[in-house]
Amino acid sequence: MSKYCESYWAEQLPSGVIHLLINTTQRWVQYQALNDISFLIAGSEEEFENWGDSDCILEVEEFLPKIEGGMYIRTSMQEKDQISFYWIPRYRSDRKNSKELLDSRKYDKD
Numbered sequence: 001m002s003k004y005c006e007s008y009w010a011e012q013l014p015s016g017v018i019h020l021l022i023n024t025t026q027r028w029v030q031y032q033a034l035n036d037i038s039f040l041i042a043g044s045e046e047e048f049e050n051w052g053d054s055d056c057i058l059e060v061e062e063f064l065p066k067i068e069g070g071m072y073i074r075t076s077m078q079e080k081d082q083i084s085f086y087w088i089p090r091y092r093s094d095r096k097n098s099k100e101l102l103d104s105r106k107y108d109k110d
Helices: 043-048 094-102
Strands: 004-012 018-024 029-032 038-042 056-057 070-079 082-091
Touching: 018 038, 029 043, 029 070, 038 043, 038 082
Parallel strands: none
Antiparallel strands: 004 018, 018 082, 029 038, 038 056, 070 082
8 A cells, every 4th residue: 555545445426437535644645547556646746756666656456347338537636635536437339429419419600
């Protein structure tokens, strides 16, 4: 566990979005997702830039369910001593539907 991580947990929201919440040991850390199970959490900019030599990496267990015919879009946010990562499922069929929606819009030019 990273020295800046106090605890973490993951949940699937009713919308299908996967939420990973990381509680940190200090406010306003610098962070980056390295992949879906490895996260860099650093207490300073210097530590963030030289992360290869430190214990700032948080490795979590695999928690994302597989999606057939789609992928996840990842986004994140930080609030005080918590970091939230969200994985939003996106299916290939959604792409076609969104294109049809855009094509069906008509703009009146008055």
